[in-house]
Amino acid sequence: MSNQTCSREPEDATYLLTRITVCSAILTLLLVVGSWMIVDWSFAQSLLIGAILVNGSFLLLKRDARRLIHKVSLSQTVETVVIASEKTRFFLRTFARLIVVGLLLFVIANHISINVIGLILGCVTVVVSIVIIGLSAGRCWTLNKV
Numbered sequence: 001m002s003n004q005t006c007s008r009e010p011e012d013a014t015y016l017l018t019r020i021t022v023c024s025a026i027l028t029l030l031l032v033v034g035s036w037m038i039v040d041w042s043f044a045q046s047l048l049i050g051a052i053l054v055n056g057s058f059l060l061l062k063r064d065a066r067r068l069i070h071k072v073s074l075s076q077t078v079e080t081v082v083i084a085s086e087k088t089r090f091f092l093r094t095f096a097r098l099i100v101v102g103l104l105l106f107v108i109a110n111h112i113s114i115n116v117i118g119l120i121l122g123c124v125t126v127v128v129s130i131v132i133i134g135l136s137a138g139r140c141w142t143l144n145k146v
Contacts, residue, residue, distance in 0.1 A: 021059070023129040025055070028055070028122070031125065032044045032048050035118065042113060043118040046116070046122065049108060051122035053101050053122075054122065055126060057101055064094070
């Protein structure tokens, strides 16, 4: 028994990452519009700032992870030095990105009023999208295996 909505393999990383990105964008849009209508613009603006920061960081992390995998796979011989240097470069970029996001948040918070709850809600949009897509991919995998 196969499910028609699960036409792609859930292990296809590019497909899953694209779905996570789209789901996060839709979730952000729904949350910003909903919070603007229900709460106020300050809350919605804080939510949007958090979502933009975390989604931008996620997209850059995705790009860096692809670059790491590509460079490690290109090394014909298993040179531990090359692999170790690429891993180190990846982790340094990740920590640098975290520092830049923190500094951007600091600068933004000094210029406009930030609602902390809205900011946190915006920052979890990627995680919620990962959970939603992960559960749906698991459901597709289970349905295809039966």
